[in-house]
Amino acid sequence: MEGAAPEGAAHRYTSEYAGRIETAWQDRWEAEGTFEAPNPVGELATDDPRHNAHGSKYFLMDMFPYPSGAGLHVGHPLGYIATDVVGRFRRMQGDNVLHALGYDAFGLPAEIYAVQTGRHPRETTLENIANMRRQLRRLGLAHDNRRSFATIDPEFMRWTQWIFLQIFNSWYDADQGKARPIAELIDELGTDDPAVIDQYRLAYISESPVNWCPGLGTVLANEEVTADNRSERGNFPVFKRNLRQWQMRITAYADRLIDDLERVDWPTPVKMMQRNWIGRSHGAQVRFESAAGPVEVFTTRPDTLFGATYMVLAPEHPLVDDLAAETWPDAVDERWTGGAPDPITAIAQYRRTAAAKTDVERQENKEKTGVFTGSFATNPVNGEAVPVFIADYVLMGYGTGAIMAVPGHDERDFEFATELSLRIVPVVQSPEDEVLPWTGDGVAINSDNTDTFGDEGVSLDGLGVDEAKSAIIAWLEQRGLGEGTTTYRLRDWLFSRQRYWGEPFPIVYDEDGRAIALPDSMLPVELPEVPDYSPKTFEPDDATSMPEPPLARVPEWVEVELDLGDGPKRYRRETNTMPNWAGSSWYELRYTDPTNTDVLTDPQNERYWLGPKAPGEAGGVDLYVGGVEHAVLHLLYARFWHKVLFDLGHISSEEPFQRLINQGYIQAYAFTDERGVYVPADEVEERDGQWFFEGRPVNREYGKMGKSLKNSVTPDDMYDAYGADTLRVYEMSMGPLEQSRPWDTRAVVGSQRFLQRVWRLVVDEESGEVVVDDSEPDTATLRALHRAIDGVTEDMGELRFNTAIAKLIELTNHLTKESVRSRSVIESLVLMLAPVAPHVAEELWSRLGHEHTLTYESWPVADPQYLVEDLVTCVVQIQGKVRGKVEVPADISDEDLTALALAEPNVARTIGDREVRKVIVRAPKLVSVVV
């Protein structure tokens, strides 16, 4: 953009000049360890007083990146710049700031690349990390590099595996509401029989329906499967299969995971998503007697029990076979039979068609279908015999897999009842103009069984929904017919994957196939070399295929002889690996004590950086910035592990992330030609609102930045064209952090012009001499300065970098216009500029004669005397419309101001001969006249 500097301006702040300054300061920061944050104890402790190691602290985190081979584009660093600005600001406010960046380095892309090239994923991953470190270093991030790590580092993996064993070796004590060591359960139960004990573990193996993805050759967690049953990564079909897999008992924490959302400062949408995902609903379990024994149902509307006119079981429900009658009752409605000669045939047929339906089909066609089992059950509140159906609108995986159907007050039951012509009884009074089904509030009707039960009975009639619920639950509990309960949508976390590039489990099996934890001394269990990195993958639609993990193909690793306490014996290693999410579920802890080899983090260090600041608080990272796409997955898993470690007494904080902000995305325009092919966005020209590529018109689209859309802009491009500081200022001034916005390379120059103006306030572009002097600034300048200090300080504190920068620009423009040279003013400006544009600020600070980095200089403080003006512009409104302005002293009285306002010529003219009915005075800024 910028040509060679003209002869006469050798010290002009050009991109090239900026680049020299920036790399020089990056080298110096690194050499001096400028951003190293001391710990209270251990290897990273220090007595360097400038770091305030025992005073206030601030722990900042970014969602760490997966080191992709594609490198960064300008959208990636948005959050990193923002946290860096916060960190630099907090340091100048006196905080000890912990800010570092690790790498989430296990993952599918590296494995896929390895399969394609035969290169070890570690090799390529480490290369990618090195490249990313280079790109990010050039951005001037104030990270403590001693605290950086990658999840694949054996030292990190060791603790990931250690935490797994902690979870494996604990159980959830529902009475105490916390996890406890399994040894305490063994004592309490008086047995160490694995058949008993293993069922309680928080990490356990179960044979249960899991999401099998043949196209990826691995199973997936529920959270990794999209609504239309495809893999979030790769978009392959996913099938439910019964397989033996590791699970984590996250469901034990469902209540705390919901309730503790109130103790963190997170965006509402993220909290909502977590609440919905956990899906807690309060209701009742009620038993309906049948020929096959009691059938348990779950309902959130026990108040509508009197309106339950039939029951529905999921087709896979275990009692269905027992309920299937030999023959249809006389005069059975033919819509109930599915056209079959008897219930057993009807059920078999229905199950077959239901199973054959893909989930997509189920979704497209929500028409209710089902068949009658031929049996009846008894509604416990009124003794009525209600027919029992099976239907696929009832899911085995939720509640009890059986429902009582209340067609009068449930949409789905109503549809089914209409379809099969079932009885509909209203039991909640609906508003007059509403038709059934009525699902809203109302007074109970037709809900009285005192004529059957006499004094033992209950009447809900006249009660509101909530009262009726409590009344009927009390009645059911008293008679042993049911009880109030809570169910959750959340399922346990499927924790094993059939991949190579993940953490191995620290588990071996003995000859009885029993899972045994390896002792801590044998950690980490490292990945063996394998002949082939890929799991066996299958045709994406091959639902019957079986998982085959790559590690199973290394018999010399799988078969081991170990001495686990009772002499050397043969064992077989677990061949699954942990999911991607393992490392990111606890990495916040490792930043606090990254070099500790004895514990995952020293309790003193953890307490200092993460502990609650006041009793009752949950603690956690002071600020965590990342994309909203992790709202459920990563953030839920990390909270879960954090709570387990808290329960077991390893850490003092109950939540990992106290405050969370979702940064927006930087998106970009992309252009397609008449064939629909993407053309390079940076070669498109705009004329009169139309876009042209090589003279031909093209269409504009808006979307993610990326190679495929040919609209990527890389940080490296920006470093070359403008320098890192300009890129930082531009990204921060584009808008609020949380908001997504379009990239506009043309607009970047505005940020460069701003930095150039600041530069010229200090340095003569031709001679390179410092031009500041010690002159006393005039009052107008002092006002501008202190107003800026006041506003910038507040904006920075609230992460409003865009408006903070606007205020710095205003101050700079004032100083430029008035040719202000006063050192005191310019130094304050340089200090305030430092968080967003640290290199140029350091350079100017140094040229102003300061020996040390400005990193730990005190942030300027506004002098209140310059924040009040003596003369202010008062606005005069008539009927709320501005009709005039008067310059008045700030301390003017209401009476004087009113007089002045009414005397203002235009005001007087507008009022004319109308009567002034009321005057509202907000001295000294506003007078509002009502006529």
Added chain:
RNA sequence: GCCGGGAUGGCGGAAUGGUAGACGCGAUGGUCUCAAAAACCAUUGUCCGCAAGGGCGUGCGGGUUCGAGUCCCGCUCUCGGCACCA
């Protein structure tokens, strides 16, 4: 369908219920220059008007208020999440 965001100039965006459009980009005009670039200065919501000034204007329709982008009610569009969860 349910839940949660959002809508302001040509563009990105500012505005404790009190002068809508800060700051930046772009555009137009000017200074400097042989010329250009850069820099600097000025103008820039829209309509009427020579001007003074006035009308209109924050997705749409109502309301509260002396005064509403901001608060309340009802919609539209849009983005995100969930989706037969009993």
